[in-house]
Amino acid sequence: MPNVVIVGAQWGDEGKGKIIDLLAENADSVVRYQGGNNAGHTVVIEGKKHILHLIPSGILHKGKLCIIGNGVVIDPTALIAEIEELTAKGIEIGENLKISELAHVIFPYHRALDTANETKRGSGKIDTTHRGIGPAYNDKFARIGIRMIDLMHPDRLEKRIQRNLEEKNFMFKQYYAVTELNSRDIVGPYLALGRRLKPFVTDTVTLINRMLDEKKKVLFEGAQGTFLDIDFGTYPFVTASHPTAGGASTGTGVGPTRIEKILGIVKAYTTRVGSGPLPTEISDGGEDLRTRGREFGATTGRPRRCGWFDAVVVRRAQVLNHFEQMAVTKLDVLTGIPTLYICNEYLINGERVSSFPASLEDVESIQPVYEELPGWNEDISGAKNINQFPKNTRRYLDRIEELVGAKISVISIGEERSQTIMLDPFF
Numbered sequence: 001m002p003n004v005v006i007v008g009a010q011w012g013d014e015g016k017g018k019i020i021d022l023l024a025e026n027a028d029s030v031v032r033y034q035g036g037n038n039a040g041h042t043v044v045i046e047g048k049k050h051i052l053h054l055i056p057s058g059i060l061h062k063g064k065l066c067i068i069g070n071g072v073v074i075d076p077t078a079l080i081a082e083i084e085e086l087t088a089k090g091i092e093i094g095e096n097l098k099i100s101e102l103a104h105v106i107f108p109y110h111r112a113l114d115t116a117n118e119t120k121r122g123s124g125k126i127d128t129t130h131r132g133i134g135p136a137y138n139d140k141f142a143r144i145g146i147r148m149i150d151l152m153h154p155d156r157l158e159k160r161i162q163r164n165l166e167e168k169n170f171m172f173k174q175y176y177a178v179t180e181l182n183s184r185d186i187v188g189p190y191l192a193l194g195r196r197l198k199p200f201v202t203d204t205v206t207l208i209n210r211m212l213d214e215k216k217k218v219l220f221e222g223a224q225g226t227f228l229d230i231d232f233g234t235y236p237f238v239t240a241s242h243p244t245a246g247g248a249s250t251g252t253g254v255g256p257t258r259i260e261k262i263l264g265i266v267k268a269y270t271t272r273v274g275s276g277p278l279p280t281e282i283s284d285g286g287e288d289l290r291t292r293g294r295e296f297g298a299t300t301g302r303p304r305r306c307g308w309f310d311a312v313v314v315r316r317a318q319v320l321n322h323f324e325q326m327a328v329t330k331l332d333v334l335t336g337i338p339t340l341y342i343c344n345e346y347l348i349n350g351e352r353v354s355s356f357p358a359s360l361e362d363v364e365s366i367q368p369v370y371e372e373l374p375g376w377n378e379d380i381s382g383a384k385n386i387n388q389f390p391k392n393t394r395r396y397l398d399r400i401e402e403l404v405g406a407k408i409s410v411i412s413i414g415e416e417r418s419q420t421i422m423l424d425p426f427f
């Protein structure tokens with residue numbers, strides 16, 4: 001198996017967790033490269049559901065080195081809670097988990113700012129996960145962030161927290177009119193968290209590059225999706241990091257030429273959590289699809305907005321990430337829908353457009369142009385190969401391949417590991 005980046009091709013929640021768990025079997029290591037505990041990667045094994053927020057989805061396999069890369073923002077409290085939860089389930093966490101010393105830390109003032117910002121935005125809110133992700137990346141780029149390595153140094157940590165709080169508290173009081181925070185309530189607990197996490201914290205750049213030197217196989221685990229990317233997503237309704245494949249390089253310290261393949265994870269329809277444009281959204285929010293697909297956020301429990309397959313979106317994701325192969329997920333959810341719709345063009349101000357527009361105003365005025373495909377009623381969730389699929393299922397997949405310009409290598413037809421069809425010897 002090559003070194004592969006797993007990237008979401010839509011707005012997140014494409015089912016990356018399941019695919020990473022599957023591919024992890026043949027890999028030596030799984031590395032998260034961006035985002036934080038805003039992510040919720042679901043893996044179901046023998047009916048048991050595991051939701052991973054920060055720890056790479058390879059952790060459910062024994063003997064795989066799981067790494068949280070420098071591009072991730074880490075809430076240490078959430079990370080320890082996740083470690084404890086997994087340990088309680090009998091999943092061993094020790095030498096198999098490493099955390100980058102360069103990764104930035106989420107503090108209580110980031111979470112408070114996230115909520116205060118959202119309240120201020122009112123009806124224009126982004127509908128963030130309130131995990132402090134945006135404010136933590138803000139501090140990183142403002143060059144006042146605090147990194148994992150700093151948690152191990154009491155003097156340094158105290159000084160930096162005090163300096164940051166001076167500014168944040170001014171904003172809390174004068175601008176947001178919310179309660180100020182006290183550094184005493186943060187420094188001690190964060191030093192304690194640092195002591196607990198110290199055994200995991202290391203130079204992951206050297207570690208990953210050494211593995212690649214030794215021809216070990218590394219999976220790069222993206223969180224969120226292409227259309228939530230800070231540069232390429234539906235700005236400003238995006239997250240604050242780079243879920244796109246380029247982020248795998250900067251978020252881990254691995255030169256781009258060392259990455260051999262990109263696998264785009266594509267849901268067989270479209271979903272989005274939170275506000276912002278979703279051109280193919282079904283007029284009632286896609287309640288039928290939501291019920292069928294159990295489309296509720298794995299982190300916040302919020303109902304996901306649902307829509308038809310948008311080939312313009314996935315084609316753009318194909319270009320941005322240059323994936324030649326796709327894993328199509330949740331195909332079984334479409335069983336029983338008499339007519340399926342695929343959008344391949346938009347009408348914007350009366351003009352036909354087949355590429356994704358840059359301006360938010362244009363995106364908001366999109367009228368999708370649909371082609372209709374006949375659905376199928378046969379249960380496909382137990383199929384072992386595509387020859388067992390009804391003709392119309394194959395037709396739907398063929399059309400997706402044709403419109404996106406990438407090959408379907410993996411098809412997921414249910415939550416379980418066993419409900420997956422691999423069409424490529426690599427995967």
Ligand code: IMP
Nearest residue numbers: 012038039040127128129238239273274
């Ligand atoms: P933030 O990442 O919490 O700042 O949220 C920014 C936007 O990204 C919001 O619309 C969230 O709903 C969305 N978002 C963040 N993480 C995920 C995810 O893992 N899946 C889907 N949407 C996400």
